[in-house]
Amino acid sequence: MDLKAVVLHVQDLDPPVLMEDSRFKRVKSFKKAQLPPVLQWLAGQEYFVDEMIGIYSQEMESFKKLTNETFDLFVKATDHLIQNNHLDYLGIPKSFQSAIIHSWENRADFPFFAGRFDFNGGVDGLGLRVIEFNADTFSTLPETILWQKMQNREAQSTAFNFLEDHLITQFKQLKQFFNFEEIQMVASSLGHPEDIANCNTMLMQAHQAGLQVLYKDLTDIIFSEEEGLFYELGNEEFQPIDIWFKMIPWDWMFEFEPELAHTLIKISQDRKAIVLNPLYTTLWQNKKFLSYITEKFPNSLVAETYNNQNRLQEYVKKPIYGRIGENIEVKTDSVEKTDGDYENQPCVYQKYYPLPKDEEGYSYQFGMFYSDQPLAFNVRHQDSKIINDECEFISHFLI
Numbered sequence: 001m002d003l004k005a006v007v008l009h010v011q012d013l014d015p016p017v018l019m020e021d022s023r024f025k026r027v028k029s030f031k032k033a034q035l036p037p038v039l040q041w042l043a044g045q046e047y048f049v050d051e052m053i054g055i056y057s058q059e060m061e062s063f064k065k066l067t068n069e070t071f072d073l074f075v076k077a078t079d080h081l082i083q084n085n086h087l088d089y090l091g092i093p094k095s096f097q098s099a100i101i102h103s104w105e106n107r108a109d110f111p112f113f114a115g116r117f118d119f120n121g122g123v124d125g126l127g128l129r130v131i132e133f134n135a136d137t138f139s140t141l142p143e144t145i146l147w148q149k150m151q152n153r154e155a156q157s158t159a160f161n162f163l164e165d166h167l168i169t170q171f172k173q174l175k176q177f178f179n180f181e182e183i184q185m186v187a188s189s190l191g192h193p194e195d196i197a198n199c200n201t202m203l204m205q206a207h208q209a210g211l212q213v214l215y216k217d218l219t220d221i222i223f224s225e226e227e228g229l230f231y232e233l234g235n236e237e238f239q240p241i242d243i244w245f246k247m248i249p250w251d252w253m254f255e256f257e258p259e260l261a262h263t264l265i266k267i268s269q270d271r272k273a274i275v276l277n278p279l280y281t282t283l284w285q286n287k288k289f290l291s292y293i294t295e296k297f298p299n300s301l302v303a304e305t306y307n308n309q310n311r312l313q314e315y316v317k318k319p320i321y322g323r324i325g326e327n328i329e330v331k332t333d334s335v336e337k338t339d340g341d342y343e344n345q346p347c348v349y350q351k352y353y354p355l356p357k358d359e360e361g362y363s364y365q366f367g368m369f370y371s372d373q374p375l376a377f378n379v380r381h382q383d384s385k386i387i388n389d390e391c392e393f394i395s396h397f398l399i
Helices: 003-012 037-043 057-083 094-105 141-155 163-177 193-208 250-256 258-269 281-285 288-296
Strands: 024-026 048-055 115-120 129-134 184-188 212-215 222-224 228-234 237-241 243-246 274-276 315-319 329-331 335-337 347-351 363-370 374-382 392-398
Touching (some): 037 141, 048 057, 057 094, 057 281, 057 288, 057 363, 057 374, 094 258, 094 281, 129 281, 141 163, 141 193, 141 392, 163 193, 163 374, 184 237, 193 212, 222 258, 250 258, 258 274, 281 288
Parallel strands (some): 184 212, 243 274
Antiparallel strands (some): 024 048, 222 228, 363 374
């Protein structure tokens, strides 16, 4: 046995470190009546905590630097993937590949709006790695924009949080694609309350940018290759939709509504509506893209990801399009698993990097919203190695 290799392997897996109590401070509770309507449902889920976590300025700079460099790496890897016709590597259905290539090669006409990088580690000496990029659909908008701001205002502290202002600026920039003033934006989901809250938070920013806004469930949207997107006003009158923000993943449409996906692609290509986020973001949402990066562009930014577990003793097994921590398996000295709706998807195996923990045993997942720059930091925690929809949101402040 190569003892030197064993020592290096153990050192590479940074040992768990408990975060010091001085990072945390209590904040006065808010009554439900004090919360804006978009936070009401989340508050009822015991999701918010009356505590905040401090992030040191040098730590925040490391998170920002990592996201900038990782986004550049994603762009470089996407160019390589498409130039070498490797979309089969990700399992992208053949019937959608040419459209994805078209959206990427013409991405000036199909702007990337925003997404969220998630990390493991990053504080108290723990190795920092990107573990995924929620680039097609993403959550935690209302808590990041609204709740985090309320708590920092109450605590008279500051967070790294420019998300609201940047989204408003981006919506104003989208106006250049239209030669008329009354621009109608609609946000849609499959109807889950959390998704509706995220949609409505996005609509709040669009409204501040001067757009006409409305929420509609997916079932209320009319799709026409010839005419575009509409919703019904009544009395056989229909309102065109100019910008559609969807909390419906492209991969879900590929699998369950392929005709809808093809229609939406045609609408987008013919400039009958702007769809957020654009089609190529399904590549970045696909966790096999991370294994492609590991294979083609070895780096110290993204957690090493493979299509099998042969190279890893400790790993995190993930469905390629899994969300909210479902169907995850973490294997270290023990095994921890979650159930969910993604058990039939292909999986990747990611090198295990520990999450920071506090003295009560809660694990902390850090995230960074990103468009063309880092926009806002957020934190969720849970008494588990896996962060799923049972987690809590904990606001951060800068130390």
